[in-house]
Amino acid sequence: MIANYLIGLREGLEAALVVSILVAYLVKTGRRDRLAPVWVGVLAAVAVSLLFGALLTFTSNQMSFQAQEAFGGTLSIVAVGFVTWMVFWMRRTARSLSKELRGRMDAALAMGAGALIVTAFIAVGREGLETSLFIWSAIQATGQNTQPVLGAALGLLTAVVIGYLFYKGAVKINLAKFFLWTGAILIVVAAGVLSYGIHDLQEAGVLPGLNSLAFDVSGAVPPDSWYGTLLRGTVNFTPATTWLQAIAWLVYIVPVFVFFLRPTRTPVAQAPVVPAAAPATNR
Amino acid sequence: MLSRPYAAVLFLGALSPLLASCGGDDAGARSASGTTVAVAAGDDSCDVERTELKAGAVTLDVTNKGSSTTEVYVYGEDDGRYTRVIGEVENIGPGTSRDLDVDLAGGSYEVACKPGQSGDGIRTPITVSGEGASSSEQSAYDREIELSTDGKTITGLDGGASSGERIEFTLTNGADGPRVLEVKNPDGGVAGEVDVEAGATGEVVVELDAPGTWQVIVEGDGLADLVAQLPVA
Numbered sequence: 001m002i003a004n005y006l007i008g009l010r011e012g013l014e015a016a017l018v019v020s021i022l023v024a025y026l027v028k029t030g031r032r033d034r035l036a037p038v039w040v041g042v043l044a045a046v047a048v049s050l051l052f053g054a055l056l057t058f059t060s061n062q063m064s065f066q067a068q069e070a071f072g073g074t075l076s077i078v079a080v081g082f083v084t085w086m087v088f089w090m091r092r093t094a095r096s097l098s099k100e101l102r103g104r105m106d107a108a109l110a111m112g113a114g115a116l117i118v119t120a121f122i123a124v125g126r127e128g129l130e131t132s133l134f135i136w137s138a139i140q141a142t143g144q145n146t147q148p149v150l151g152a153a154l155g156l157l158t159a160v161v162i163g164y165l166f167y168k169g170a171v172k173i174n175l176a177k178f179f180l181w182t183g184a185i186l187i188v189v190a191a192g193v194l195s196y197g198i199h200d201l202q203e204a205g206v207l208p209g210l211n212s213l214a215f216d217v218s219g220a221v222p223p224d225s226w227y228g229t230l231l232r233g234t235v236n237f238t239p240a241t242t243w244l245q246a247i248a249w250l251v252y253i254v255p256v257f258v259f260f261l262r263p264t265r266t267p268v269a270q271a272p273v274v275p276a277a278a279p280a281t282n283r
Numbered sequence: 284m285l286s287r288p289y290a291a292v293l294f295l296g297a298l299s300p301l302l303a304s305c306g307g308d309d310a311g312a313r314s315a316s317g318t319t320v321a322v323a324a325g326d327d328s329c330d331v332e333r334t335e336l337k338a339g340a341v342t343l344d345v346t347n348k349g350s351s352t353t354e355v356y357v358y359g360e361d362d363g364r365y366t367r368v369i370g371e372v373e374n375i376g377p378g379t380s381r382d383l384d385v386d387l388a389g390g391s392y393e394v395a396c397k398p399g400q401s402g403d404g405i406r407t408p409i410t411v412s413g414e415g416a417s418s419s420e421q422s423a424y425d426r427e428i429e430l431s432t433d434g435k436t437i438t439g440l441d442g443g444a445s446s447g448e449r450i451e452f453t454l455t456n457g458a459d460g461p462r463v464l465e466v467k468n469p470d471g472g473v474a475g476e477v478d479v480e481a482g483a484t485g486e487v488v489v490e491l492d493a494p495g496t497w498q499v500i501v502e503g504d505g506l507a508d509l510v511a512q513l514p515v516a
Contacts, residue, residue: 003352065383133381137379148376210368
């Protein structure tokens, strides 16, 4: 029960985090009308994942291991692209907000509407197939044992609750802090997703170096412990990390953070603007 | 405002790679001819129902009977170590079952259960007989044994070998017709074979995965087999 619970929690946590940041962002910038595309993306991802998981579980259809890993790995790297885009899209809006240039923000949002669906879809769908295979196997087991499906459901539910609480907290903090912290969190999450995607592609044999480990702390951080679960579910920390994963993680996170934290250029006004530094007074 | 058609297009767009990746895998065709092997994974056990298999599609039906989450791998050989991932299924929660589908060519493999999802796992060696044993991954070897035949005897096989060695057997065919070089393990199973035309040289790589008396056999159509013995310590 506990073990199944932790799998459900781990698989749901990262998606819950990204979606809750997306929703909090839209609510904070007064664009609740843009929430619909986000939920469309989320529901579509859940539906597609469950459908394909069921097809693979209950019919004779099979997906080879390599295809599954290559699919998961590629989707992860696509997800990194979308989450990175989201970070800088939010950052640009923060700048516009600070100068009360509503027109520019509206333009950014208009462009983002379609991308909102895709971002939400990818955030949830990335691990969706694997999660759905796990859920269907738990459902299959209910004949003999209801513990697996109960544990899995409670784990996913906990992930959603954590996402909701995170959202509640995020809408309360001031806008400057919001953009800084959520941006930083998303960058760390995206770096983890990249590293995870690289590992999938290494397992599929698309990329080399599966067995040259940079470090292995599985002894100190067992993957099936609750803290291992939280680390894996949020920042995709794998206790046994290959060199290629570690290098990709660093090559992504260092420049992106430098770019994210650099002072915002101000094309209109001369006043120096720290990223997302100006709190919006009436939002 | 987002229009409905826009949403639908995006939805389908996101769907298409899934459909493509599923359809491109000749789904369904493989399971009909495949073998199913039950694997019972416990917290400190990993019982593989059968360890001698025929080449082709194999489904490992894994049931987690332990109390921690497990994952199961099939490893192929790479430079004498079983590190190449042939197939893997993760997130097998306690009390649940998952299928691991792999396509195995002839050769030796290891099945690993990893309770707690870490470490090298509990390994079970499996042997797959049949075609495909001479694929490129199998070509690395420890040493060469050069054999020749004149149609009446096999020469070049002196001394023994050690268990675990990978040996490339080459046969120079000095007989007047085509011959087949075959290497059999102590159980009589064919570990490798190669066709050699008259006047040509052929080679096959065999891993001596068990001690005992191995046999090197030269066969010709309608002729008595020439047999030489290879003691493996």
